[in-house]
Amino acid sequence: MRPFSTATCDIENQQSAKSINLYSAINQALHIALETDPRTFVFGEDVSFGGVFRCTTGLADRFGKSRVFNTPLCEQGIVGFGIGLAAMGNRAIAEIQFADYIFPAFDQIVNEAAKFRYRSGNQFNCGGLTIRAPYGAVGHGGHYHSQSPEAFFCHVPGIKVVIPRSPQQAKGLLLSCIRDPNPVVFFEPKWLYRLAVEEVPEHDYMLPLSKAEVIREGSDITLVGWGAQLSIMEQACIDAEKDGISCELIDLKTLIPWDKETVEASVRKTGRLLVSHEAPVTGGFGAEISASIVERCFLRVSNFIYFVLLIEYYREPIQFFFIESQAFHCTNNLILAPIILNILASTLKTQKEENEKNKKVQTMLTCLCGDKRMHAAEWN
Amino acid sequence: MALSHLATSSSRSAALLRPLSSSIYLRRPISTDTTPITVETSVPFTSHQCEAPSRSVETNPKELLTFFRDMALMRRMEIAADSLYKAKLIRGFCHLYDGQEAVAVGMEAAITKKDCIITAYRDHCTFVGRGGTLLEVFSELMGRQAGCSRGKGGSMHFYKKDSNFYGGHGIVGAQVPLGCGLAFAQKYSKDENVTFALYGDGAANQGQLFEALNISALWDLPAILVCENNHYGMGTAEWRAAKSPAYYKRGDYVPGLKVDGMDALAVKQACKFAKEHALKNGPIILEMDTYRYHGHSMSDPGSTYRTRDEISGVRQERDPIERIRKLVLSHDLATEKELKDIEKEVRKEVDDAIAQAKESPMPEPSELFTNVFVKGLGVESFGADRKEVRATLP
Ligand SMILES: Cc1ncc(C[n+]2csc(CCOP(=O)(O)OP(=O)(O)O)c2C)c(N)n1
Ligand SMILES: [Mg+2]
Numbered sequence: 001m002r003p004f005s006t007a008t009c010d011i012e013n014q015q016s017a018k019s020i021n022l023y024s025a026i027n028q029a030l031h032i033a034l035e036t037d038p039r040t041f042v043f044g045e046d047v048s049f050g051g052v053f054r055c056t057t058g059l060a061d062r063f064g065k066s067r068v069f070n071t072p073l074c075e076q077g078i079v080g081f082g083i084g085l086a087a088m089g090n091r092a093i094a095e096i097q098f099a100d101y102i103f104p105a106f107d108q109i110v111n112e113a114a115k116f117r118y119r120s121g122n123q124f125n126c127g128g129l130t131i132r133a134p135y136g137a138v139g140h141g142g143h144y145h146s147q148s149p150e151a152f153f154c155h156v157p158g159i160k161v162v163i164p165r166s167p168q169q170a171k172g173l174l175l176s177c178i179r180d181p182n183p184v185v186f187f188e189p190k191w192l193y194r195l196a197v198e199e200v201p202e203h204d205y206m207l208p209l210s211k212a213e214v215i216r217e218g219s220d221i222t223l224v225g226w227g228a229q230l231s232i233m234e235q236a237c238i239d240a241e242k243d244g245i246s247c248e249l250i251d252l253k254t255l256i257p258w259d260k261e262t263v264e265a266s267v268r269k270t271g272r273l274l275v276s277h278e279a280p281v282t283g284g285f286g287a288e289i290s291a292s293i294v295e296r297c298f299l300r301v302s303n304f305i306y307f308v309l310l311i312e313y314y315r316e317p318i319q320f321f322f323i324e325s326q327a328f329h330c331t332n333n334l335i336l337a338p339i340i341l342n343i344l345a346s347t348l349k350t351q352k353e354e355n356e357k358n359k360k361v362q363t364m365l366t367c368l369c370g371d372k373r374m375h376a377a378e379w380n
Numbered sequence: 381m382a383l384s385h386l387a388t389s390s391s392r393s394a395a396l397l398r399p400l401s402s403s404i405y406l407r408r409p410i411s412t413d414t415t416p417i418t419v420e421t422s423v424p425f426t427s428h429q430c431e432a433p434s435r436s437v438e439t440n441p442k443e444l445l446t447f448f449r450d451m452a453l454m455r456r457m458e459i460a461a462d463s464l465y466k467a468k469l470i471r472g473f474c475h476l477y478d479g480q481e482a483v484a485v486g487m488e489a490a491i492t493k494k495d496c497i498i499t500a501y502r503d504h505c506t507f508v509g510r511g512g513t514l515l516e517v518f519s520e521l522m523g524r525q526a527g528c529s530r531g532k533g534g535s536m537h538f539y540k541k542d543s544n545f546y547g548g549h550g551i552v553g554a555q556v557p558l559g560c561g562l563a564f565a566q567k568y569s570k571d572e573n574v575t576f577a578l579y580g581d582g583a584a585n586q587g588q589l590f591e592a593l594n595i596s597a598l599w600d601l602p603a604i605l606v607c608e609n610n611h612y613g614m615g616t617a618e619w620r621a622a623k624s625p626a627y628y629k630r631g632d633y634v635p636g637l638k639v640d641g642m643d644a645l646a647v648k649q650a651c652k653f654a655k656e657h658a659l660k661n662g663p664i665i666l667e668m669d670t671y672r673y674h675g676h677s678m679s680d681p682g683s684t685y686r687t688r689d690e691i692s693g694v695r696q697e698r699d700p701i702e703r704i705r706k707l708v709l710s711h712d713l714a715t716e717k718e719l720k721d722i723e724k725e726v727r728k729e730v731d732d733a734i735a736q737a738k739e740s741p742m743p744e745p746s747e748l749f750t751n752v753f754v755k756g757l758g759v760e761s762f763g764a765d766r767k768e769v770r771a772t773l774p
Contacts, residue, residue, distance in 0.1 A: 046614055046615050052679075070616055072582075072621040073552055073553075073582040073583065073585050073586060073613050073621065074587060100550075100551075103551075104551070104588075140471045142472075143534075143536070143537065143550055144536070145472075
């Protein structure tokens, strides 16, 4: 087994940095990946022309069409092919044009990629496989161009799921994913491809996986999100601050395996948690976070955990509602920030009642399962 | 093109008189003359595992003028959709069909509305072929209540249940196995109808296509797999994506026919042949050699992966509307002016439909929560924060 380098975070000692958008940052990462390892391949629908979002621009010219190539329109084949390529010790970077089109490849990801190592008793694996796919809302195209399918993949042991929030993050995280010894699904927030612009170091750097980041410190409530939601939540934090609410904001970055410790430590401090994602509430990854956190620090959570997110079922005409009333535009912070604020305010207002309620629940829980309570109490 | 000339000089002088009276009518009625005319297809059919039908197609003045009008209407409709998109009145994804009109009209001329059609997202004209109205088209495109899917589907999701149009599907290739299911149900009920499952040259490379081929052949289903080969799947030319771009041969044990998809009469002949074949022997592939003038979708100018010469060459030599125009003129079935008038008429029809569609209201916000599950489930659905937007499913 060829060793894969481990992630390092040397973003600090940057030599030179340029202001670029998210798709250019992805493009830079792919350039570096191809440059630094001759056994790296990039493939997918229309990637040798640059791909629909321009992320692979110039790669085929620079590295040749046997390392950067178009595939036919066949997602299941693309991922299966990538697993085989990676199993031979290569870094296979597959692009699925939209996260919405990853489902024909679902079986390959869940049954072939994720279980390869385990079921072969560690003889084989496809650790060099990275599947990139643009995900999330852009304000139109609800049925097949705006879904956030991350939770489906978080249910599968054996793969990692990573989502960056900005250009700088995207470059460092993508390089880590490509060099990680496990298969990774990397979802890129397409809303930010052009919109998010940031100073990105030009050199080769990696950001650690499974490490959440506190991007804003606060004491009243913990906000957890990933990808495009972060900028919206950040706006909500700024607005909340004007109302005297101090928010701590965490970017989870890696959804599985996720950094429970960072979130837990923050919730222990604030006692409140709000998770926000674009995907439907039911069965969403927010539910997993809230369940884990409740389990870990029940007595410290003085308030309910809320999710703020896109409506449960959204579809094409939503685009028109955006224009007409903007009522449901999940990516519009003018709308979402006040909603978050609203929740924050009501959380604080009802704090007293909630505390009462919590006490009652705690008593109930003690009766039901004394041990568990003890366990929870230890955490306190 | 070999044409059987039936027209006489006297019909020419009669035609010259027509414009006088035509100005009286708001809409000149399309000829009701059904005297048979025999026309040869542009090129012979190429067949695989079957004997190709004859090149001689029977038609009549009424049919030719209907083809002309219907295709002119479709063309105008797609061009108008392009402008509406640019004016931001249509949002989301929008794929136009201009160039490929002959497939939609030729197919309809050979089958009945009891036969099923299912297609991908490039579905506007297929819908109109099934009898869908312009008002439904433009309303759906602009997300209005009067749309064929009540404003919930948009460009990619047109449906028409009463004429068995099982609609537009967004996932490339996914509609084809569905078509097999439709065909099985038809066969089971012994109603002598067939299903036309349409897909593109790009879609032909999806695994689902081969699964559909096998099950339809295994169970002798009355399924006709129609590959609308417009030679590109987004920016990828067919030869870049397919080892064998002879899609009509892709079924191996399933017979196939390659058809000039720019010739409505050839399409009609092929579809008639295919329907008879499918009812007797099971599935068949029809590869329609066609071309899309517009880019893949509205974000594709359509000129980076193919030359302008290629596009203008097809327009000049193979345009489906021009082919019919020539036939009509050479058979003296109408004058050039009359054909121009038809084009003016359809233009007005399109403009009127757009104006009317703009009057149609947007769907109620509560519509976001309907049709997710069957009525009467009583489930509560909710929005952004479980408080602000909340609705009980009807
Ligand atoms: C499973 C899946 N993958 C990718 C796409 C994106 N996509 C939409 S249309 C298209 C090209 C399809 O080409 P073709 O089948 O030839 O049909 P055409 O657009 O030419 O009518 C692609 C790649 C999709 N809709 N579904
Ligand atoms: Mg095509």
